[in-house]
Amino acid sequence: MSIKRNLSSAEITAAFKPRLDFPKYNVTLANFHGHHRVALQKMRSLAPQVNLVVEIRDSRAPISTRNGLFARVMGDIPRLILYSKRDLSSLKQETIQKWHPDGNALSVDCNSYSDVRKVLRIAKSMHANVTPAPPLGSHLLVTGMPNVGKSTFLNTLRTAGTSIKKKAAPTGGMAGVTRSISNEIKISSNPPIYIFDTPGVFVPHVKDERTMIALAITGAMRTSIVEPEIQADYLLYRLNLVHPDGKPYRSFLPHPTNNIEELLEAIWKQKLKPKQRGGGYNPTGAAAFWVDQYRQGRAGKVSLDNLDEFESASAIEEKLLDDFEMDFDEEARRWKQPFLF
Numbered sequence: 001m002s003i004k005r006n007l008s009s010a011e012i013t014a015a016f017k018p019r020l021d022f023p024k025y026n027v028t029l030a031n032f033h034g035h036h037r038v039a040l041q042k043m044r045s046l047a048p049q050v051n052l053v054v055e056i057r058d059s060r061a062p063i064s065t066r067n068g069l070f071a072r073v074m075g076d077i078p079r080l081i082l083y084s085k086r087d088l089s090s091l092k093q094e095t096i097q098k099w100h101p102d103g104n105a106l107s108v109d110c111n112s113y114s115d116v117r118k119v120l121r122i123a124k125s126m127h128a129n130v131t132p133a134p135p136l137g138s139h140l141l142v143t144g145m146p147n148v149g150k151s152t153f154l155n156t157l158r159t160a161g162t163s164i165k166k167k168a169a170p171t172g173g174m175a176g177v178t179r180s181i182s183n184e185i186k187i188s189s190n191p192p193i194y195i196f197d198t199p200g201v202f203v204p205h206v207k208d209e210r211t212m213i214a215l216a217i218t219g220a221m222r223t224s225i226v227e228p229e230i231q232a233d234y235l236l237y238r239l240n241l242v243h244p245d246g247k248p249y250r251s252f253l254p255h256p257t258n259n260i261e262e263l264l265e266a267i268w269k270q271k272l273k274p275k276q277r278g279g280g281y282n283p284t285g286a287a288a289f290w291v292d293q294y295r296q297g298r299a300g301k302v303s304l305d306n307l308d309e310f311e312s313a314s315a316i317e318e319k320l321l322d323d324f325e326m327d328f329d330e331e332a333r334r335w336k337q338p339f340l341f
């Protein structure tokens, strides 16, 4: 007679195999709104006065947070790519150098004065190289998907350049905090350099479900678009691939799991149940809590994108152009007017 016994956590950990694939959830792949289009049109009208476009992407999802529309709208204006939230991410500077061999990209913590000073130095040296000097000063324009840190970067840059501590632009942990393009904001008096803040602009068509979920986890859209449980399951999938010992969530569960329900129940029991007055198990609350922990860098710093696909040098920008196939005629029919101009 065989005696069945429960496996110990050590035995489960030793036998654990992370999921290699992620299930389909039928997530909607669109979140492009009229105000995104309006913002693009205004950016386009500002383009003649802009000397440098600072395009921000979230370094936790550096592939998913690219948006080919910015290059389309701003044309040949020199571009500096910033991979933000460096402090919350595992993206290495050497990977960025491989992707951008021309050196026009940096990873930054938008709250760090020493990081943003690097951008200030680039802007000043660019200004010095223009002859004759622009009579009205140089102008930067910051672009990026929603919630990547544009306004935070701008505020830190302004304080670094002018010592003014007051925030010039509102910031917040959800998509759509900046609703319209700002007036020019001075970030240096000598030489005179100004910057425009812009609202986050979403991509018109998201490539696949994983990209959409990764974007939801970065906060690029309102939570209601992709349910928290789906975001949490994707986070679990990504964490297990990098940490098959389940270490990032060991404080909730003593062994790794591929079962998001098991983890959410453990999180709920430990974090939410003690504070909950009445009501039963709340998986949505547990999922939202855990995803928020990730956003704050407290649930592992794993990348939300599979970076292996983008190994070769400079592939990232070429792939962006490949990915960015947009039928502008079809869009014009949909919007009953030209999409951009």
Ligand SMILES: Nc1nc2c(ncn2[C@@H]2O[C@H](COP(=O)(O)OP(=O)(O)OP(=O)(O)O)[C@@H](O)[C@H]2O)c(=O)[nH]1
Residues within 6 Å of the ligand: 084, 085, 086, 087, 088, 108, 109, 110, 111, 144, 145, 146, 147, 148, 149, 150, 151, 152, 153, 170, 171, 172, 173, 174, 175, 176, 177, 178, 179, 198, 199, 200, 201
């Ligand atoms: N840890 C960390 N947090 C950041 C960084 N950059 C921005 N944040 C936070 O990310 C959130 C979004 O920042 P915002 O500056 O409002 O982002 P945005 O791109 O202007 O957002 P929209 O205007 O809504 O498109 C805020 O909670 C910021 O505090 C960063 O580099 N590191």
Ligand SMILES: [Mg+2]
Residues within 6 Å of the ligand: 150, 151, 152, 169, 170, 171, 177, 178, 198, 199, 200
């Ligand atoms: Mg903003």
